Amino acid sequence: MGIEMNQFENFTASSLYCGKCRAAMPVRERLLLVLPDKELYDYLCTGCASSVGSREVTAGEKMMAQAMEVPHSRRGRRAPISLHS
Ligand SMILES: [Zn+2]
Numbered sequence: 498m499g500i501e502m503n504q505f506e507n508f509t510a511s512s513l514y515c516g517k518c519r520a521a522m523p524v525r526e527r528l529l530l531v532l533p534d535k536e537l538y539d540y541l542c543t544g545c546a547s548s549v550g551s552r553e554v555t556a557g558e559k560m561m562a563q564a565m566e567v568p569h570s571r572r573g574r575r576a577p578i579s580l581h582s
Pocket of ligand 1: 517544546
């Protein structure tokens, strides 16, 4: 089960095949459900707004994603951040 989960988590396409549109369509990520250890996201076709897939993000994966995003958000921020250290 663990291996299957990891394979599923690699499923981060920004466009998915939509059966209604009969084409690979750009998708919109929507937060579907928040659980204590993971979050479920729903992927909606931007063409017909039908659900074309879903993804679950574990707490550990989310922390890694946030850690990777930090350098990008800090780069454009000039205001000094004061930390209580
Ligand atoms: Zn569609």
